[in-house]
Amino acid sequence: MAECFIHEIRAYELLGEAGLRVAEWGVVKDSTDIKSLPFSAGAPVVIKGVALDVWHKSDLGLVAFEEFNSDVIAKHHERMKSIAVNHGIYTGTLVARKVDFKRLSGQPTEALVAVRKTPEAGWTIVMGIGGILTNAWGEEIAPLLWPVSMTSPKEAIGDFKNHWLGKTWLGNLRQGRALTDETKLVPFFEGLWRLVGLLEREGASLLEMNPIVLDEEGIPTALDGVGTIEPVTEVQQVTTFNPIVVRELLLRPKSIALAGISNKPGNPGRTILDNLLLGGMCREGIVPIKPGTPEIDGLPCLDSVEDLKARPVDILIVSLPAKVAVETIEQLCNQGGGAEIVYLVSGGIGDGADKSGFGKRVQDFLCNRRATNQWTPLIIGPNGLGFLSSDKKLNTLFIPDEKLPARLPGGPLALVSQSGAFLVSRLSALPFLPMRYACSIGNQMDLKLSGFLKALGSDPDLKVLATYVEGFAPGDLMDFATTAKELINNGRRVVLYKGGRSQAGMEAASSHTGALAGDWELQKALLVRAGVIVCESLADFDAVLAWLASFPEGKPRKVAVVTNAGFESVVSADIVEGNLEAVHLSEKDVSALTLIIEKNGLSGLVGAHLPLDLTPMASEAPYLEGIELVAKGEADSIVVGLVPLTQRLSTQDPEKMDGFAKSILDIAHKTNTRIGLAVDAGSDYEVCRKSIMKAGLPLFSTVERALLGLKKL
Numbered sequence: 001m002a003e004c005f006i007h008e009i010r011a012y013e014l015l016g017e018a019g020l021r022v023a024e025w026g027v028v029k030d031s032t033d034i035k036s037l038p039f040s041a042g043a044p045v046v047i048k049g050v051a052l053d054v055w056h057k058s059d060l061g062l063v064a065f066e067e068f069n070s071d072v073i074a075k076h077h078e079r080m081k082s083i084a085v086n087h088g089i090y091t092g093t094l095v096a097r098k099v100d101f102k103r104l105s106g107q108p109t110e111a112l113v114a115v116r117k118t119p120e121a122g123w124t125i126v127m128g129i130g131g132i133l134t135n136a137w138g139e140e141i142a143p144l145l146w147p148v149s150m151t152s153p154k155e156a157i158g159d160f161k162n163h164w165l166g167k168t169w170l171g172n173l174r175q176g177r178a179l180t181d182e183t184k185l186v187p188f189f190e191g192l193w194r195l196v197g198l199l200e201r202e203g204a205s206l207l208e209m210n211p212i213v214l215d216e217e218g219i220p221t222a223l224d225g226v227g228t229i230e231p232v233t234e235v236q237q238v239t240t241f242n243p244i245v246v247r248e249l250l251l252r253p254k255s256i257a258l259a260g261i262s263n264k265p266g267n268p269g270r271t272i273l274d275n276l277l278l279g280g281m282c283r284e285g286i287v288p289i290k291p292g293t294p295e296i297d298g299l300p301c302l303d304s305v306e307d308l309k310a311r312p313v314d315i316l317i318v319s320l321p322a323k324v325a326v327e328t329i330e331q332l333c334n335q336g337g338g339a340e341i342v343y344l345v346s347g348g349i350g351d352g353a354d355k356s357g358f359g360k361r362v363q364d365f366l367c368n369r370r371a372t373n374q375w376t377p378l379i380i381g382p383n384g385l386g387f388l389s390s391d392k393k394l395n396t397l398f399i400p401d402e403k404l405p406a407r408l409p410g411g412p413l414a415l416v417s418q419s420g421a422f423l424v425s426r427l428s429a430l431p432f433l434p435m436r437y438a439c440s441i442g443n444q445m446d447l448k449l450s451g452f453l454k455a456l457g458s459d460p461d462l463k464v465l466a467t468y469v470e471g472f473a474p475g476d477l478m479d480f481a482t483t484a485k486e487l488i489n490n491g492r493r494v495v496l497y498k499g500g501r502s503q504a505g506m507e508a509a510s511s512h513t514g515a516l517a518g519d520w521e522l523q524k525a526l527l528v529r530a531g532v533i534v535c536e537s538l539a540d541f542d543a544v545l546a547w548l549a550s551f552p553e554g555k556p557r558k559v560a561v562v563t564n565a566g567f568e569s570v571v572s573a574d575i576v577e578g579n580l581e582a583v584h585l586s587e588k589d590v591s592a593l594t595l596i597i598e599k600n601g602l603s604g605l606v607g608a609h610l611p612l613d614l615t616p617m618a619s620e621a622p623y624l625e626g627i628e629l630v631a632k633g634e635a636d637s638i639v640v641g642l643v644p645l646t647q648r649l650s651t652q653d654p655e656k657m658d659g660f661a662k663s664i665l666d667i668a669h670k671t672n673t674r675i676g677l678a679v680d681a682g683s684d685y686e687v688c689r690k691s692i693m694k695a696g697l698p699l700f701s702t703v704e705r706a707l708l709g710l711k712k713l
Helices: 008-017 031-036 070-084 134-140 153-162 164-170 182-202 243-251 268-278 305-309 322-334 358-371 420-429 449-457 476-489 503-513 520-530 538-550 566-575 587-599 620-631 654-671 683-695 703-712
Strands: 025-028 044-051 063-067 090-097 111-118 122-129 144-147 206-214 220-222 226-228 256-259 286-289 313-318 339-344 378-380 387-389 413-417 435-440 464-469 493-498 533-535 558-563 637-642 674-679
Touching (some): 008 044, 025 031, 025 070, 031 070, 044 070, 070 090, 111 182, 122 182, 144 153, 256 268, 268 286, 286 305, 313 322, 322 358, 413 420, 449 464, 464 538, 476 493, 520 533, 538 674, 587 620, 654 683, 674 683, 674 703
Parallel strands (some): 256 313, 339 378, 413 435, 413 464, 637 674
Antiparallel strands (some): 025 090, 122 144, 206 226
8 A cells, every 4th residue: 555655755845845844854766866965974864764654664774873974875775775675665765964952851852743634523633742752651641632623723832832742842841941932833833734735635644743853943843754645535414404494393393293103012102102192282283103093092093104295294203113114214205205304213223233234225315315306304313212392392202201201391401312311311310401402313324413403503592502422423523513613602502421432432332323433532622622511421411411501601710619518618629720710708708708607606616718618507597698698709600518417407398498499599690600509418308409400500419519510611
């Protein structure tokens, strides 16, 4: 595959064209070339034998350091040529000026830069510590990742200045001395972005420069460079749709047909029908399809999907075996109408259980129809568990109502999950979240995660779009990131929890939903740069949702803790640092807090400072007065720790707890402060928890979890 290799000579040419500095150099292809080299006798030089497909020249004896001498160069040329021909086609002997680069005793100062293109994230620039110990250093100090489409050279410089290597180069480490300055870094970073364009022109997928050093003038200089020319397949998104139309179909469908109903206990189709009947959709809009059956529960039945041509619906839910489900899609398309959206409950299509190629069959079929402008519905799934909308209390889950009485209350939040089990577990665990829409999207065979983001993002009432994904469909990561960035720039919040980050997790995700999991670190860099709140644990995801569900706007900067437990004060002091600052009371506030403490009989027990530890002797009154005092100050966020076992709090009285929670919510609204509560106790205090959730306040199991959620934001 020699033609797919970018050797060092070509790399030097590309770097020079991009305006990046390389050492003065020349190439010897035969002995006559030596006299044209730009070096005087005795000049220190590096001699390198360059052959196609040879990445590590020094391992083969293809690197030598000498003082320039024509005879010496000629001997090295012949020697290196004789060695290299056994490993690849010899390109020539590169002779470059030896750079006396800047060093610091005991500290690595060499950099590695890799410019890489992947189908998932496009072009990404990776910069970390270089030299022969790159891998070892990389385990200790993570490299920087810059998705080119989402990052400017100026932003990259800002990141680099805060990285260990940047601090080393600029002399910002303790007792460090500057090896360069920012004015010399600007042309270097701008050159890297120009290099991306040149590599795109070459059809390249990678160029790695290791090391890059600071030369005598402090200018970043590449001493080596190799890469690959391997065209990266650009995935064309064939699915096109009007986001506003799809949004209305998803949130407010007027009619839903259901294929695959049986009277057998536990049949998914029967359960879905039962849930539809329990909702608020008019009965005329529910259309069962069951051959040879006049009616079910008083609803007239269609005999087959062919009948939808004359009686079209917004959504067709298909709960049929894989082979029949595929034939149903083909029939619907071939008859030219019947449903705008097909929701596939069916599994065994494009996942680990698909042994018959059904997934490819459907994808090819849809692609061919759209390419020839034939009518084609949007497909959601396969492997979908159902969807819910607060409008009409719509529920199409195949989970029985007695197991999960899911009725979305409405509000600013939507949850879109690749995993149905993840979706229903969140609905069960967090029943009071103000959710407007929730959907299990399965394998993303047709309508991808980015499509849901576009459709739901067109709803101005949705402020928070939360997603769980195990693998992005081909080409969808970039579309998702671009869509998310647009929404975030318009004041929305996009949250993502990614499963399948490890190798074992990727394999499990692939088996589960046919997910295509790529290089997570590159994916994460792109998403974070787009402004997505990326969670890598379920606890973080739940905490972020809890905060955003109640307070979707703004970012926390200054936080205070009010609690009745000393350990929670200590824990909070360990967490609150960096971008999340602890609030400090003014002298005026200290005086006011002292009066509150005295008035409530807590003198000698409670100190007038933050974190405010009210001790178990505090009743509801000092809590409310203390919270309001802090909320009127500089705090934008307050975490209230409520260890409910104390006798002074009515934590098992529903009426009193409802009033207490409502009073805290009133303070939050009146002062424009986000306030969340942590109840750190067992199941005996569900009354307390329920009152907090009913009020619409964020609820957490610990103060630590509440604070970590704020840090994520």
